[in-house]
Amino acid sequence: MNEATVTSLRQQAEPLAALSSAHLTPTTRQRLISNDLSVNAYPTAHGGFVYVGSPRYDIPxxxxxxAVFEAAELAGIVWLKFDADSAVIDGLPVFDTPGDAL
Incomplete structure (x- = not known):
């Protein structure tokens, strides 16, 4: 692979943060699973990816x-990956313990 290709690909990178699905209420988690959020989301077997944008393209x-979008925008995060096994982020609300449903 030539260096120009790698450089070009790197320029397309967007910051992603993986965080616990415990930062979502059970209702929002269910909406993520059902692909029924008010913003662009892509469910996975263990959570899902949610597009924030840079700047934030919408307010959920x-x-x-x-609340997570607000923090993500301040941190320069473009994508969120919600997963029960991911980190609980200090300062964000937690609606149950990591590892519970989703």
Missing amino acids: TEADLA
Whole structure:
């Protein structure tokens, strides 16, 4: 692979943060699983990816997710990966313990 290709690909990278699905209420987690969030989301077998944008392209109608979006935008995060086994982030609300449903 030539260096120009690698450089070009690297320029397309967008920051992603993996965080616990415990930062979402059970209702929002279910909406993520059902691909029914108010913003662009891509469910996976263990959670899902949610697009924040840079700058944030929309404000979620789900209050818990809106709080995460605000923090993500301040941190320069473009994508969120929610997973029960990912880290609990200090300062964000937790609605149950990591490892529970989703």
